[in-house]
Amino acid sequence: MSRIDSLPPLREVIAAHGLSAKKALGQNFLLDLNLTAKIARQAGDLSQCDVLEIGPGPGGLTRGLLAEGARRVLAVEKDERCLPALEQIARAYPGRLEVLAGDALTLDPLVHLASPIRVAANLPYNIGTELLVRWLTPQVWPPFWQSLTLMFQREVAERIVAQPGSKSYGRLAVLAQWRCDARIVMTLPPEAFTPPPKISSAVVHLAALPAPRYPADSAVLQRVVAAAFNQRRKMLRSALKGLSPDIEEVLRAAGLAPTDRAEQVPLEGFCALARELTD
Numbered sequence: 001m002s003r004i005d006s007l008p009p010l011r012e013v014i015a016a017h018g019l020s021a022k023k024a025l026g027q028n029f030l031l032d033l034n035l036t037a038k039i040a041r042q043a044g045d046l047s048q049c050d051v052l053e054i055g056p057g058p059g060g061l062t063r064g065l066l067a068e069g070a071r072r073v074l075a076v077e078k079d080e081r082c083l084p085a086l087e088q089i090a091r092a093y094p095g096r097l098e099v100l101a102g103d104a105l106t107l108d109p110l111v112h113l114a115s116p117i118r119v120a121a122n123l124p125y126n127i128g129t130e131l132l133v134r135w136l137t138p139q140v141w142p143p144f145w146q147s148l149t150l151m152f153q154r155e156v157a158e159r160i161v162a163q164p165g166s167k168s169y170g171r172l173a174v175l176a177q178w179r180c181d182a183r184i185v186m187t188l189p190p191e192a193f194t195p196p197p198k199i200s201s202a203v204v205h206l207a208a209l210p211a212p213r214y215p216a217d218s219a220v221l222q223r224v225v226a227a228a229f230n231q232r233r234k235m236l237r238s239a240l241k242g243l244s245p246d247i248e249e250v251l252r253a254a255g256l257a258p259t260d261r262a263e264q265v266p267l268e269g270f271c272a273l274a275r276e277l278t279d
């Protein structure tokens, strides 16, 4: 296996620091540095960017991001066992890697970052969707980040890029595609990871649009989409009846049939409905 920097191979790093994978922390590590460099390249030109990485673990993707020329990387890691390995990388790339020890769900990394910012991560599966939804639903748009390049379980990646009419189409597709261009840029078999997870994974690249595709209030749209897909097999008139006493009228005013089901409604339809429900 060829290497992309002068640091020890990741298997040695893991052995030296006793980094046996913990399931509770979603630890499935990428040890092939050619692969992590390839993932880093999917994030685009990083030379003028700060990169936020969640869950660097032993630092495979971190090393890819730095070797591919990221201006700076801020890596947020919950598992303290990984910190010495990350310090070693920081020494090899002076002034370019800052490690923040703690929980990505509670820390605010923004004070440590300078624009423009891109996010790149092999996310812990148990918090991946929650982080994505937070990044997609800030009060103001455009968000703090220009792009997100994120590894998910393949099934989650497919939900992000899904089109109306497909089984994967739901809340994630609407929220992602409303304000981003979203594409799957790589798929990876279980064997790419140590230990291998049960299922395949995929890297999704989301580029923030300068403005949402269609006007809508973010909080109202989130409420509409949550209600519609909570009961995805029901007709909209019953799935959404809690949102307005005149829901049939509201649906018609938004150009939707009360008998439609959430799965068939395009992004534009959900935005029109959110506008009708905004006073």
Ligand code: SAM
Binding pocket: 025, 026, 027, 028, 029, 030, 031, 054, 055, 056, 057, 058, 059, 060, 061, 062, 076, 077, 078, 079, 082, 102, 103, 104, 105, 121, 122, 123, 124, 125, 127
């Ligand atoms: N980036 C490494 C790689 O690709 O080999 C590790 C990826 S592993 C799928 C997920 C990483 O996220 C682990 O290192 C884990 O300790 C870390 N992690 C889990 N929960 C976290 C949290 N709440 N905040 C920050 N890091 C977390």
